[in-house]
Amino acid sequence: MNDHLLVIFPHPDDEAFGVSGTIAQHTKKGSPVTYICLTLGQMGRNMGNPPFATRESLPLIRQKELENACAAVGIKDLRQFGLRDKTIEFEDEQLLADQFLTVIDEVKPATIITFYPGYSVHPDHEATGRAVVRAVKGMAESDRPELLCVAFARNSEEDLGAPHIVTDVSDVFEDKMNCIKAHRSQTQWLVNSVEKDPAMLEWVQKERFWRYPL
Amino acid sequence: MQPIQANDVQNALDQFIGKELYLHLETTNGAYANHNNESVLTVNAYIRNGKVTPLSGKIMGTGPFRVGLKIELGWIYAEGLTHWEIDSEGRLLLAGHDQEGRLAVALQLSTSPFDV
Numbered sequence: 170m171n172d173h174l175l176v177i178f179p180h181p182d183d184e185a186f187g188v189s190g191t192i193a194q195h196t197k198k199g200s201p202v203t204y205i206c207l208t209l210g211q212m213g214r215n216m217g218n219p220p221f222a223t224r225e226s227l228p229l230i231r232q233k234e235l236e237n238a239c240a241a242v243g244i245k246d247l248r249q250f251g252l253r254d255k256t257i258e259f260e261d262e263q264l265l266a267d268q269f270l271t272v273i274d275e276v277k278p279a280t281i282i283t284f285y286p287g288y289s290v291h292p293d294h295e296a297t298g299r300a301v302v303r304a305v306k307g308m309a310e311s312d313r314p315e316l317l318c319v320a321f322a323r324n325s326e327e328d329l330g331a332p333h334i335v336t337d338v339s340d341v342f343e344d345k346m347n348c349i350k351a352h353r354s355q356t357q358w359l360v361n362s363v364e365k366d367p368a369m370l371e372w373v374q375k376e377r378f379w380r381y382p383l
Numbered sequence: 384m385q386p387i388q389a390n391d392v393q394n395a396l397d398q399f400i401g402k403e404l405y406l407h408l409e410t411t412n413g414a415y416a417n418h419n420n421e422s423v424l425t426v427n428a429y430i431r432n433g434k435v436t437p438l439s440g441k442i443m444g445t446g447p448f449r450v451g452l453k454i455e456l457g458w459i460y461a462e463g464l465t466h467w468e469i470d471s472e473g474r475l476l477l478a479g480h481d482q483e484g485r486l487a488v489a490l491q492l493s494t495s496p497f498d499v
Contacts, residue, residue, distance in 0.1 A: 212429070214411050218484035223384055223468065223476050224407065224491065228498070253499060255414075255427070291414045323418070358483065 172200040175278035175314070177269060177301050179257050179293035180210040181235035182352040186359070187319045188282055189242050189348035190338025191376050196243030197341065203246040203276050205269070206235060207297060212254040215355045222354050230354055238351035242344050248272060258296035265296075266304035273304065278314045281305065285318035285379055288325045306383060317378040325379075332377035339374045346373075384466035384478060389442050392467050395475050396440045396450070399492045406433040407491040408459060432496050435459065447479055450490055461490040 174195050178184055184192065184204060192202050209228040216222040222230045232249075239247050250268065252260065273281070286298040298318060305316050320329060338345055346363070349356050362369045409429035416425040437452040437459070452459040463479035470476055474493040481487050491497070 212409075212411070212427075214413050214485045214487070216478075216480065216484055216486050220384060220466070220478075220480050220484040220486070223470065224409070224478065224486065224489050225470055225472075225474065225476060225497070290418045293414075 171277055171279050172198075173276050173278045173280075174200065174202045175205070175273065175276060175281045176202065177205045177207075177281060177283040177297060179207040179252075179291075179297045180213070180254065181206055181208075181231045181238065182210065182349075182355045183284075183294070185238060185345075185349045185352055185356065186373075187321070187376055189238070190341050190345040190374075191282070191336055191378075192244060193242040193341035193344040193348070194336070194338060196245075201246065201276070202242075202244050203248065203272065203278070204239060204244050205248045205250060205272060207250045207252045207257060208254045208293070209235075209249075210254050210355070213355060215358075217354045218357050227354065231352070234352045234354060238348045241347035241351050242341075246276075255293060257293040257300075260296070262296070262300050262303060265300040266307065269301055269304040270307060273308070273314070280315045280317060282317045282319065282378065285320035285325070285329070285381065288318075288320035288322040288329065290322050302381060302383070305381075310383075313383060316381040316383060318381050319377070320379055329379050333380045334378040336376045336378070337374065338376055342374060349373075384468045384476065387442070387446065387448050387465060387467050387477075389444075389446075389448060392442045392448070392450075392477070395467070395469060396442060396452075399475060399494075400437050400440055402494060403434065403436050405493045405496045406435045406459065407431050407489060407493075407497050408433065408461065409486075409489040410461075411487060413485070431499060437492075450477060459490070461488050463488045464490065 211228045283301040284294040284298040411427040440452040448464045477490045479488040
Protein backbone atom coordinates (compact mmCIF):
# COMPACT_ATOMS: atom_id res chain seq x y z
CA MET A 170 0.00 0.00 0.00
CA ASN A 171 1.28 3.45 -0.89
CA ASP A 172 1.44 5.58 2.24
CA HIS A 173 3.63 8.40 0.97
CA LEU A 174 2.99 11.69 2.80
CA LEU A 175 3.59 14.96 0.93
CA VAL A 176 3.89 18.10 3.05
CA ILE A 177 3.78 21.51 1.31
CA PHE A 178 4.53 24.72 3.21
CA PRO A 179 6.10 28.08 2.34
CA HIS A 180 8.50 28.62 5.26
CA PRO A 181 11.09 26.59 7.11
CA ASP A 182 9.46 26.00 10.54
CA ASP A 183 5.88 25.87 9.18
CA GLU A 184 6.22 22.09 9.44
CA ALA A 185 7.53 22.21 13.00
CA PHE A 186 4.59 23.52 15.02
CA GLY A 187 1.58 21.71 13.65
CA VAL A 188 2.79 18.71 11.67
CA SER A 189 6.24 17.48 12.75
CA GLY A 190 4.77 14.95 15.20
CA THR A 191 2.63 13.43 12.44
CA ILE A 192 5.70 13.41 10.19
CA ALA A 193 7.80 11.67 12.86
CA GLN A 194 5.11 9.03 13.44
CA HIS A 195 5.04 8.44 9.70
CA THR A 196 8.80 8.08 9.20
CA LYS A 197 9.13 5.88 12.32
CA LYS A 198 6.78 3.40 10.62
CA GLY A 199 9.15 3.42 7.67
CA SER A 200 6.76 5.39 5.48
CA PRO A 201 8.23 7.98 3.14
CA VAL A 202 7.70 11.73 3.56
CA THR A 203 8.40 14.39 0.94
CA TYR A 204 8.52 18.00 2.12
CA ILE A 205 8.20 20.85 -0.37
CA CYS A 206 9.38 24.05 1.28
CA LEU A 207 8.84 27.03 -0.99
CA THR A 208 11.07 29.72 0.52
CA LEU A 209 13.90 30.20 2.99
CA GLY A 210 11.86 32.54 5.19
CA GLN A 211 14.26 35.30 4.17
CA MET A 212 12.03 38.06 5.55
CA GLY A 213 11.39 36.63 9.00
CA ARG A 214 11.76 39.17 11.77
CA ASN A 215 13.03 36.73 14.39
CA MET A 216 16.81 36.91 14.35
CA GLY A 217 17.41 34.90 17.52
CA ASN A 218 17.24 36.38 21.00
CA PRO A 219 19.68 37.99 21.45
CA PRO A 220 19.89 38.37 17.66
CA PHE A 221 22.56 36.26 15.95
CA ALA A 222 21.27 36.54 12.37
CA THR A 223 21.10 39.55 10.07
CA ARG A 224 18.66 40.14 7.22
CA GLU A 225 21.44 38.95 4.88
CA SER A 226 22.68 35.92 6.83
CA LEU A 227 19.18 34.71 7.73
CA PRO A 228 18.50 32.68 4.54
CA LEU A 229 21.64 30.55 4.94
CA ILE A 230 21.02 30.09 8.66
CA ARG A 231 17.42 29.05 8.03
CA GLN A 232 18.45 26.65 5.28
CA LYS A 233 20.74 24.85 7.72
CA GLU A 234 18.02 24.90 10.38
CA LEU A 235 15.58 23.38 7.88
CA GLU A 236 17.98 20.55 7.07
CA ASN A 237 18.48 19.85 10.79
CA ALA A 238 14.72 19.95 11.40
CA CYS A 239 14.13 17.44 8.60
CA ALA A 240 16.78 15.16 10.08
CA ALA A 241 15.10 15.41 13.51
CA VAL A 242 11.87 13.85 12.20
CA GLY A 243 13.31 11.54 9.55
CA ILE A 244 12.46 13.51 6.38
CA LYS A 245 14.85 12.30 3.68
CA ASP A 246 13.22 13.99 0.68
CA LEU A 247 13.28 17.78 1.05
CA ARG A 248 12.42 19.81 -2.06
CA GLN A 249 13.32 23.49 -1.86
CA PHE A 250 11.53 25.54 -4.49
CA GLY A 251 13.71 28.66 -4.17
CA LEU A 252 10.91 31.21 -4.00
CA ARG A 253 11.12 34.35 -1.90
CA ASP A 254 9.43 34.90 1.44
CA LYS A 255 6.30 37.10 1.26
CA THR A 256 6.04 36.81 -2.53
CA ILE A 257 4.10 33.55 -3.05
CA GLU A 258 0.75 35.29 -3.61
CA PHE A 259 2.31 37.36 -6.40
CA GLU A 260 3.56 34.32 -8.32
CA ASP A 261 1.45 32.68 -11.06
CA GLU A 262 -0.79 30.31 -9.09
CA GLN A 263 -1.27 27.89 -11.99
CA LEU A 264 2.50 27.62 -12.55
CA LEU A 265 2.96 26.83 -8.88
CA ALA A 266 0.12 24.29 -8.98
CA ASP A 267 1.77 22.68 -12.02
CA GLN A 268 5.06 22.41 -10.12
CA PHE A 269 3.22 20.70 -7.27
CA LEU A 270 1.53 18.34 -9.76
CA THR A 271 4.91 17.31 -11.13
CA VAL A 272 5.95 16.20 -7.64
CA ILE A 273 2.53 14.62 -6.96
CA ASP A 274 2.85 12.58 -10.19
CA GLU A 275 6.31 11.49 -9.15
CA VAL A 276 5.77 10.45 -5.51
CA LYS A 277 2.05 9.58 -5.74
CA PRO A 278 1.22 10.60 -2.19
CA ALA A 279 -1.66 8.99 -0.32
CA THR A 280 -1.99 12.20 1.70
CA ILE A 281 -1.02 15.84 1.22
CA ILE A 282 -0.79 18.25 4.15
CA THR A 283 -0.79 22.03 3.58
CA PHE A 284 -2.45 25.17 4.96
CA TYR A 285 -6.22 25.66 4.79
CA PRO A 286 -6.96 28.48 2.32
CA GLY A 287 -8.82 31.27 4.09
CA TYR A 288 -7.82 30.10 7.57
CA SER A 289 -4.04 30.24 7.73
CA VAL A 290 -3.36 33.94 8.52
CA HIS A 291 -0.08 34.56 6.65
CA PRO A 292 -0.42 35.58 2.95
CA ASP A 293 2.24 33.01 1.97
CA HIS A 294 0.29 30.28 3.81
CA GLU A 295 -2.91 31.28 2.06
CA ALA A 296 -1.29 31.34 -1.39
CA THR A 297 0.40 27.98 -0.82
CA GLY A 298 -2.86 26.37 0.28
CA ARG A 299 -4.73 27.83 -2.69
CA ALA A 300 -2.15 26.51 -5.16
CA VAL A 301 -2.21 23.04 -3.58
CA VAL A 302 -6.02 22.95 -3.76
CA ARG A 303 -5.80 24.04 -7.39
CA ALA A 304 -3.30 21.30 -8.15
CA VAL A 305 -5.40 18.56 -6.52
CA LYS A 306 -8.61 19.81 -8.14
CA GLY A 307 -6.79 19.49 -11.47
CA MET A 308 -6.44 15.74 -10.95
CA ALA A 309 -8.96 13.08 -11.92
CA GLU A 310 -11.13 12.41 -8.87
CA SER A 311 -10.03 8.80 -8.64
CA ASP A 312 -6.35 9.84 -8.52
CA ARG A 313 -6.65 12.51 -5.86
CA PRO A 314 -4.78 12.04 -2.60
CA GLU A 315 -6.42 12.87 0.72
CA LEU A 316 -5.93 16.60 1.36
CA LEU A 317 -5.49 17.58 5.00
CA CYS A 318 -5.15 21.20 6.01
CA VAL A 319 -3.78 23.11 8.98
CA ALA A 320 -5.96 26.05 10.03
CA PHE A 321 -5.23 28.48 12.83
CA ALA A 322 -7.11 31.69 12.04
CA ARG A 323 -9.26 32.85 14.97
CA ASN A 324 -12.48 31.83 13.22
CA SER A 325 -11.27 28.38 12.09
CA GLU A 326 -13.41 26.27 14.44
CA GLU A 327 -16.35 28.65 14.20
CA ASP A 328 -16.46 28.30 10.41
CA LEU A 329 -15.06 24.82 9.80
CA GLY A 330 -16.19 23.05 12.95
CA ALA A 331 -13.89 20.98 15.12
CA PRO A 332 -10.82 19.52 13.39
CA HIS A 333 -11.65 16.31 11.54
CA ILE A 334 -8.50 14.66 12.77
CA VAL A 335 -6.75 15.26 16.09
CA THR A 336 -3.57 13.23 16.39
CA ASP A 337 -1.91 12.59 19.73
CA VAL A 338 1.82 12.92 19.06
CA SER A 339 3.05 12.55 22.63
CA ASP A 340 4.83 9.31 21.63
CA VAL A 341 7.16 11.35 19.38
CA PHE A 342 7.23 14.46 21.56
CA GLU A 343 11.03 14.50 21.80
CA ASP A 344 11.43 14.30 18.02
CA LYS A 345 8.87 17.07 17.57
CA MET A 346 10.65 19.30 20.09
CA ASN A 347 13.97 18.59 18.36
CA CYS A 348 12.39 19.66 15.07
CA ILE A 349 11.08 22.87 16.68
CA LYS A 350 14.41 23.54 18.40
CA ALA A 351 16.30 23.02 15.12
CA HIS A 352 14.72 26.27 13.90
CA ARG A 353 16.70 28.05 16.57
CA SER A 354 16.57 31.54 15.05
CA GLN A 355 12.77 31.40 15.03
CA THR A 356 11.54 29.26 17.88
CA GLN A 357 13.24 30.15 21.15
CA TRP A 358 10.05 31.84 22.36
CA LEU A 359 8.02 28.73 21.64
CA VAL A 360 10.48 26.37 23.29
CA ASN A 361 10.46 28.59 26.39
CA SER A 362 6.70 28.74 26.46
CA VAL A 363 6.29 24.95 26.05
CA GLU A 364 8.65 24.50 28.99
CA LYS A 365 6.76 26.97 31.19
CA ASP A 366 3.12 26.82 30.10
CA PRO A 367 1.12 23.58 30.53
CA ALA A 368 -1.46 24.79 27.98
CA MET A 369 1.27 25.18 25.36
CA LEU A 370 2.66 21.75 26.21
CA GLU A 371 -0.81 20.30 25.71
CA TRP A 372 -1.16 22.20 22.41
CA VAL A 373 2.14 20.85 21.06
CA GLN A 374 1.21 17.25 21.89
CA LYS A 375 -1.86 17.34 19.65
CA GLU A 376 -1.95 18.03 15.90
CA ARG A 377 -5.14 19.15 14.24
CA PHE A 378 -6.23 18.73 10.63
CA TRP A 379 -9.26 19.51 8.55
CA ARG A 380 -10.10 17.52 5.39
CA TYR A 381 -10.45 19.98 2.53
CA PRO A 382 -13.77 19.61 0.66
CA LEU A 383 -12.61 19.13 -2.93
CA MET B 384 25.70 42.83 14.68
CA GLN B 385 26.79 45.21 17.40
CA PRO B 386 25.04 48.03 19.26
CA ILE B 387 25.30 51.28 17.32
CA GLN B 388 28.05 53.73 18.21
CA ALA B 389 27.01 56.80 16.24
CA ASN B 390 30.55 57.89 15.36
CA ASP B 391 31.45 54.49 13.93
CA VAL B 392 28.29 54.34 11.85
CA GLN B 393 28.84 57.90 10.60
CA ASN B 394 32.33 56.94 9.47
CA ALA B 395 30.93 53.88 7.70
CA LEU B 396 28.13 55.91 6.07
CA ASP B 397 30.66 58.42 4.78
CA GLN B 398 32.33 55.64 2.76
CA PHE B 399 29.10 55.12 0.79
CA ILE B 400 28.27 58.74 -0.04
CA GLY B 401 28.48 59.69 -3.73
CA LYS B 402 28.51 56.08 -4.90
CA GLU B 403 25.88 54.23 -6.93
CA LEU B 404 24.41 51.84 -4.38
CA TYR B 405 21.80 49.14 -3.88
CA LEU B 406 19.37 49.84 -1.06
CA HIS B 407 17.44 47.46 1.15
CA LEU B 408 14.91 49.38 3.27
CA GLU B 409 12.36 47.59 5.37
CA THR B 410 10.01 47.93 8.27
CA THR B 411 7.87 45.21 9.81
CA ASN B 412 5.72 44.51 12.83
CA GLY B 413 5.44 40.85 11.86
CA ALA B 414 3.06 38.91 9.66
CA TYR B 415 1.04 37.93 12.74
CA ALA B 416 0.69 41.40 14.27
CA ASN B 417 -3.07 41.53 13.80
CA HIS B 418 -3.51 37.81 14.49
CA ASN B 419 -1.82 38.30 17.87
CA ASN B 420 -3.63 41.53 18.70
CA GLU B 421 -6.71 42.55 16.75
CA SER B 422 -6.25 46.23 17.61
CA VAL B 423 -2.94 46.30 15.73
CA LEU B 424 -2.60 46.72 11.99
CA THR B 425 -0.19 44.30 10.29
CA VAL B 426 2.24 46.65 8.54
CA ASN B 427 5.21 45.47 6.52
CA ALA B 428 7.05 47.12 3.65
CA TYR B 429 10.33 46.60 1.90
CA ILE B 430 12.35 47.75 -1.06
CA ARG B 431 15.09 45.37 -2.16
CA ASN B 432 17.72 46.60 -4.57
CA GLY B 433 16.53 50.13 -5.04
CA LYS B 434 19.32 51.86 -7.00
CA VAL B 435 20.38 55.08 -5.28
CA THR B 436 23.24 57.51 -5.07
CA PRO B 437 23.24 59.25 -1.67
CA LEU B 438 24.51 62.84 -1.81
CA SER B 439 24.91 63.03 1.95
CA GLY B 440 23.97 61.01 4.97
CA LYS B 441 23.79 61.38 8.75
CA ILE B 442 23.04 59.30 11.78
CA MET B 443 21.23 61.20 14.53
CA GLY B 444 19.79 60.57 17.99
CA THR B 445 21.00 59.06 21.23
CA GLY B 446 19.69 55.56 20.64
CA PRO B 447 17.64 54.16 19.09
CA PHE B 448 19.02 56.12 16.15
CA ARG B 449 17.76 57.70 12.96
CA VAL B 450 19.50 57.73 9.58
CA GLY B 451 18.66 60.11 6.76
CA LEU B 452 20.23 59.95 3.33
CA LYS B 453 19.72 62.76 0.85
CA ILE B 454 19.30 61.64 -2.78
CA GLU B 455 18.89 63.72 -5.91
CA LEU B 456 15.10 63.88 -5.84
CA GLY B 457 14.30 63.03 -2.25
CA TRP B 458 15.18 61.20 0.93
CA ILE B 459 15.78 57.80 2.44
CA TYR B 460 14.87 57.62 6.13
CA ALA B 461 14.82 55.05 8.88
CA GLU B 462 14.06 55.40 12.61
CA GLY B 463 14.52 52.92 15.42
CA LEU B 464 17.99 51.66 14.49
CA THR B 465 19.85 49.84 17.28
CA HIS B 466 22.49 47.58 15.69
CA TRP B 467 24.94 47.65 12.83
CA GLU B 468 27.72 45.84 11.04
CA ILE B 469 29.83 45.87 7.92
CA ASP B 470 29.27 42.30 6.75
CA SER B 471 31.75 39.95 5.09
CA GLU B 472 30.84 41.40 1.70
CA GLY B 473 31.49 44.99 2.75
CA ARG B 474 27.82 45.94 2.99
CA LEU B 475 26.55 48.35 5.63
CA LEU B 476 23.74 46.68 7.56
CA LEU B 477 21.70 48.79 10.00
CA ALA B 478 18.81 47.26 11.93
CA GLY B 479 16.46 48.08 14.76
CA HIS B 480 15.65 45.15 17.05
CA ASP B 481 12.91 45.14 19.67
CA GLN B 482 13.30 43.77 23.20
CA GLU B 483 12.78 40.20 21.99
CA GLY B 484 15.51 40.62 19.37
CA ARG B 485 13.04 40.82 16.50
CA LEU B 486 13.90 42.99 13.52
CA ALA B 487 11.54 45.96 13.22
CA VAL B 488 13.42 48.14 10.75
CA ALA B 489 16.42 47.69 8.43
CA LEU B 490 18.41 50.02 6.22
CA GLN B 491 21.20 48.42 4.21
CA LEU B 492 23.58 49.75 1.57
CA SER B 493 25.71 47.74 -0.83
CA THR B 494 27.82 48.45 -3.89
CA SER B 495 26.54 45.20 -5.48
CA PRO B 496 22.95 43.91 -5.64
CA PHE B 497 21.51 42.05 -2.65
CA ASP B 498 20.54 38.41 -3.25
CA VAL B 499 16.93 37.81 -4.25
